[in-house]
Amino acid sequence: MTDTQTPGTDERTPASPAARAQIADPGPLGLAAFALTTFVLSVFNAGLIKDGALEGVVLPLALWYGGIAQLLAGMWEFRKNNTFGAVAFTSYGSFWLSFAAYVRFVAPKLPAAHAYQATGLFLLAWAVFTVYMTIVATRINAVLLAVFTVLSLTFVLLAAGELGQSTGVSHAGGWAGLLTALLAWYGSFAGVANATWKDKSLPTWPLAG
Numbered sequence: 001m002t003d004t005q006t007p008g009t010d011e012r013t014p015a016s017p018a019a020r021a022q023i024a025d026p027g028p029l030g031l032a033a034f035a036l037t038t039f040v041l042s043v044f045n046a047g048l049i050k051d052g053a054l055e056g057v058v059l060p061l062a063l064w065y066g067g068i069a070q071l072l073a074g075m076w077e078f079r080k081n082n083t084f085g086a087v088a089f090t091s092y093g094s095f096w097l098s099f100a101a102y103v104r105f106v107a108p109k110l111p112a113a114h115a116y117q118a119t120g121l122f123l124l125a126w127a128v129f130t131v132y133m134t135i136v137a138t139r140i141n142a143v144l145l146a147v148f149t150v151l152s153l154t155f156v157l158l159a160a161g162e163l164g165q166s167t168g169v170s171h172a173g174g175w176a177g178l179l180t181a182l183l184a185w186y187g188s189f190a191g192v193a194n195a196t197w198k199d200k201s202l203p204t205w206p207l208a209g
Contacts, residue, residue, distance in 0.1 A: 027085055074087075143204040186202075
């Protein structure tokens with residue numbers, strides 16, 4: 001959600017070049033935080049590591065990197081007057097924070113027989129948000145559109161797997177999450193490399209607005 005990836009300025013209230021130059025682009029940080037945390041969780045969701053006791057490794061990442069770092073990136077996107085980046089990073093940062101709180105404090109207290117319904121509802125609500133962000137991404141660039149398209153599929157599969165109590169569907173959601181992480185990592189790589197190298201060596205394929 002960098003300048004090479006999202007509209008950096010709301011055309012209705014354009015920021016001056018001097019104002020925009022006051023901070024670095026927060027987009028690569030937000031994408032990197034999202035990608036890494038998604039990757040680690042998706043390894044477990046895909047069934048690549050089967051020992052559920054090891055899933056605790058996700059929680060510090062969800063709190064500090066996927067959560068707080070991404071939330072800060074969202075605040076800096078507000079400073080840059082980038083509505084899409086601000087909404088996306090702030091929301092997904094809050095997703096990881098709420099995920100960590102849910103796993104640590106809420107889920108253990110839910111009735112075991114019906115806890116899957118709460119988890120499925122949580123994931124389904126995030127699927128709705130992600131789908132309409134995907135629609136907005138169709139006017140930005142191909143990399144972001146790919147990230148949000150596959151992320152939408154990830155949430156839908158994970159929600160369906162929980163609500164339908166299907167391990168196979170949940171594993172499919174995990175594999176979709178791994179692909180989402182790789183795409184987001186590329187977006188972060190492109191953003192930080194292009195900003196550092198002062199060129200457009202790594203393409204993001206802008207889409208017509």
